Amino acid sequence: MSVTPRRVLLCAVLATVAFSPVVVGAPPYFRGARLIPAALFAFSVYAFGFARSRGARRAVLVLLSACFALTLFDLAARPLVFYLYERDRPSALFVLRWPPQPLLLRYAPGVNFEGTTYGDLAAMKRLTEA
Secondary structure (H helix, E strand, O other): OOOOHHHHHHHHHHHHHHHHHHHHOOOOOOOOOOHHHHHHHHHHHHHHHOOOOHHHHHHHHHHHHHHHHHHHHHHHHHHHHHHHHHOOOHHHHHEEEEOOEEEEEEEOOOOOOOOOOOOHHHHHHOOOOO
16 A cells, blocks of 8 residues: 555544544543544554455444544534533522623622532533532
8 A cells, every 4th residue: 555645635534533522522531442543543544445345444434424423413512511511500600790891700799609519520520419
């Protein structure tokens, strides 16, 4: 297999699509999660460069299209997900914009919050209580 500009471009596209779910943080993190896109990329290079059967190419296209769809749906759902998770936190309930400077946020006067709160990462995973 010789290196041509077309094959370099194909490998770049395959790597971009294979690693895109990990880059946006869509899959769950566990030991070895970074090896899955690397294995998918290696399999796709094999299927499009060395394999003679169409079955390997079809399998790679299905897996890469699933990666691409997962990336797109994750990026499209983020504004909605952040809205749903932020509405119960004290910072969202008791923070008001100051009219003379609308970019400046102030807590509402006389607020006494007692309860459990959590940070941004826990809000995304819904880990509200230990």
